[in-house]
Amino acid sequence: MINLLAFNIPFISIFVLMITAFITPLLPLKKRLPEKFSCCVIGFTAILSLYLLYSLTNSGQSLTFNFPMGHFPAPWGNELRAGPLEAVLSFFFCAAMFLSLTGNFSSTAEDISPARRQIFCVLVNLLTASLLALTYTNDLFTAYVFIEINTIAACAIVVVKEGASTVRAALRYLIMSLVGSGLVMIAICLLYDLTGHLLMQNMHGAIKVLMITKEYTMPLTVSLALITVGLGIKSALYPFASWLPDAHGTSTNASSAILSGLVLKGHIFALIKIYYRVFGLDVIHFLRMDTVIFILGIIAMIMGSIHALKQSNIKRMIAWSSVAQVGYIFLGIGLNTAAGIAAACLHIIVHACVKPMLFTAAGGLSTAAGHKKNLHALMGTFYINRWAGLGLIAGACSMMGIPAFAGFASKLSLTLASFDNPFIVWALAALAASSVLNALYYVPAVIVILTKNKDAVLETHEQPTLLYKISMFVFLALNFYLGLFCMPLLRLITRGVNVL
Amino acid sequence: MLSKLFLNHYEAVAVILFGIGMTNLLLQRNLIKKIIGLNIMDTAVYLFLAAKGYVAGREAPILIEDGAGGWLTSSALYVNPVPAGLVLTGIVVSVSVTAFSLSLALKLYENYGTLNIDEALLKMTEEQVELETRIEQAEEDVLGD
Numbered sequence A: 001m002i003n004l005l006a007f008n009i010p011f012i013s014i015f016v017l018m019i020t021a022f023i024t025p026l027l028p029l030k031k032r033l034p035e036k037f038s039c040c041v042i043g044f045t046a047i048l049s050l051y052l053l054y055s056l057t058n059s060g061q062s063l064t065f066n067f068p069m070g071h072f073p074a075p076w077g078n079e080l081r082a083g084p085l086e087a088v089l090s091f092f093f094c095a096a097m098f099l100s101l102t103g104n105f106s107s108t109a110e111d112i113s114p115a116r117r118q119i120f121c122v123l124v125n126l127l128t129a130s131l132l133a134l135t136y137t138n139d140l141f142t143a144y145v146f147i148e149i150n151t152i153a154a155c156a157i158v159v160v161k162e163g164a165s166t167v168r169a170a171l172r173y174l175i176m177s178l179v180g181s182g183l184v185m186i187a188i189c190l191l192y193d194l195t196g197h198l199l200m201q202n203m204h205g206a207i208k209v210l211m212i213t214k215e216y217t218m219p220l221t222v223s224l225a226l227i228t229v230g231l232g233i234k235s236a237l238y239p240f241a242s243w244l245p246d247a248h249g250t251s252t253n254a255s256s257a258i259l260s261g262l263v264l265k266g267h268i269f270a271l272i273k274i275y276y277r278v279f280g281l282d283v284i285h286f287l288r289m290d291t292v293i294f295i296l297g298i299i300a301m302i303m304g305s306i307h308a309l310k311q312s313n314i315k316r317m318i319a320w321s322s323v324a325q326v327g328y329i330f331l332g333i334g335l336n337t338a339a340g341i342a343a344a345c346l347h348i349i350v351h352a353c354v355k356p357m358l359f360t361a362a363g364g365l366s367t368a369a370g371h372k373k374n375l376h377a378l379m380g381t382f383y384i385n386r387w388a389g390l391g392l393i394a395g396a397c398s399m400m401g402i403p404a405f406a407g408f409a410s411k412l413s414l415t416l417a418s419f420d421n422p423f424i425v426w427a428l429a430a431l432a433a434s435s436v437l438n439a440l441y442y443v444p445a446v447i448v449i450l451t452k453n454k455d456a457v458l459e460t461h462e463q464p465t466l467l468y469k470i471s472m473f474v475f476l477a478l479n480f481y482l483g484l485f486c487m488p489l490l491r492l493i494t495r496g497v498n499v500l
Numbered sequence B: 001m002l003s004k005l006f007l008n009h010y011e012a013v014a015v016i017l018f019g020i021g022m023t024n025l026l027l028q029r030n031l032i033k034k035i036i037g038l039n040i041m042d043t044a045v046y047l048f049l050a051a052k053g054y055v056a057g058r059e060a061p062i063l064i065e066d067g068a069g070g071w072l073t074s075s076a077l078y079v080n081p082v083p084a085g086l087v088l089t090g091i092v093v094s095v096s097v098t099a100f101s102l103s104l105a106l107k108l109y110e111n112y113g114t115l116n117i118d119e120a121l122l123k124m125t126e127e128q129v130e131l132e133t134r135i136e137q138a139e140e141d142v143l144g145d
Helices: A004-026 A030-057 A084-103 A105-111 A114-136 A140-159 A164-195 A200-213 A217-234 A244-250 A253-279 A281-286 A289-309 A314-334 A338-368 A386-400 A406-420 A424-450 A466-484 A486-498 B002-007 B009-027 B031-053 B082-112 B117-144
Strands: A065-069 A078-082
Touching: A004 A030, A004 A065, A004 A078, A004 A084, A004 A114, A030 A084, A030 A105, A030 A114, A078 A084, A078 A114, A084 A105, A084 A114, A084 A253, A084 A338, A084 A466, A084 A486, A105 A114, A105 A253, A105 A338, A105 A466, A114 A140, A114 A253, A140 A164, A140 A244, A140 A253, A140 B082, A164 A200, A164 A217, A164 A244, A164 B009, A164 B031, A164 B082, A164 B117, A200 A217, A200 A253, A200 A281, A217 A253, A217 A289, A244 A253, A244 A314, A253 A281, A253 A314, A253 A338, A281 A289, A289 A314, A289 A424, A314 A338, A314 A406, A314 A424, A338 A386, A338 A406, A338 A466, A338 A486, A386 A406, A386 A424, A386 A466, A406 A424, A406 A466, A406 A486, A466 A486, B002 B009, B009 B031, B031 B082, B082 B117
Parallel strands: none
Antiparallel strands: A065 A078
């Protein structure tokens, strides 16, 4: 039996973050107190998630539990649900959020005025709360509400950096997101009509009955397709990813890191939960949605990289590379096996650690080059900010899938998972082609920053702050940990997927 | 097929309205029209939910007195209260999203003098081109000296 503290952690961590969002505007602006306070709270929730994970794995037989919200019992009331997978993901989400904020602590101050930084803290706290709620929720309509909170907060952290281009980027992002959430909402209403429930396990039971009686297959397919497209738009699956480079490329470094590394992942995990817990893998296979996701994932892996090749702005390049990485995750989901979903979850974690590191590194390098984001302007910046340079190199190696770096672990597990699939040739070819394409744009970037620039004297010699160095060190350590010692983590994820 | 459509005419109308709203949200060029489209889309979902939640001949889900000091608690007397709750939540979400998008539209108008995102993009590229030529000019001047 799990102890009382661990039992309450899913609720406490969401609640504490929500309350922090309300408290931060009341704090004085002196010494950047609101930012430090919200960083501390996010770090605290990361520790709480780790404790939850520890007590779940040491609790004996039952690896999961449902936390009732309010006083109504299961079929009517609202519930949170926690298992090893949820705990692992919420730990990595909080940790990556914490590191993105601390790593970009000084660049946030350059981009955003003090009064707006206070609002930024509110938004970041709301965003973290909604991510955790999406991870833990067991109720589909609650998931919808938090998807909307996530949308508003995510668009607002784009626009928090003043400027005309951010407003335009945020509006594009908002409109596409709203289309997505509208589709999700009508799909949830359809599913509620078909099943009569909003809790995931009860919906799953009702859908099983529907599949046996062969009734309402058409509405079920429609609602599944609507949910997939809706969450696909929000998680930037390729044909629906046109909004991403603007939103991720123009915003401040901390926002880019959070948006690319975490916001996309929250929606993908919500989709995984809906696939696995509401429909069930056999129903997904019966309705042919796995093939659709598989093909879209392959297209995203190739097209995201091709678009990234064309970019001259380093942040836009990294942003397009996110589209390719989201393709990997959808490939894993499209394999439609427990191993495939576990590999997809591992890639979610890997990407949630590597992409914020890349954005933080790119931010540090462009500061070293005098706030220029053009790739050519970054020549020789490695020698000014070595920590940022190391971050970019390690991130690039990870994206290419060099052994010992984080990306290798997830690519390996994706490859191993695809062996059960009849389309293995396609999966392997796409993985290989995408790795080569990743190398084609990351290697030149690495060469540029390593080339000594003798002609021009660089204008600034701003040294990175201690906080930046520490954050980058932790990012690098996480990267190597995931690359070298991922097997215990993968076993844990597999256990989590099995009890999902 | 058509007879089923007729039987569920509320739902059919709701889905058609949803389609109209979504097309407007995606394809209209003017931001205010886009936001109106968003609201049509959301309202369509509320109509759908309200139509699905209503059961003919039953009361609103508020307890009725039985005349002997108690309440009539049989669930067969009342319509399903959950869709109404979902509609209320949906309205709250829709209001906040509308307010947020209107404020962003206002910001866009302040910055670009237009409510059309594509026009704003064009204006931005013009501005960028201007900026780049100015930088080049400055560099040439420096080299010339």
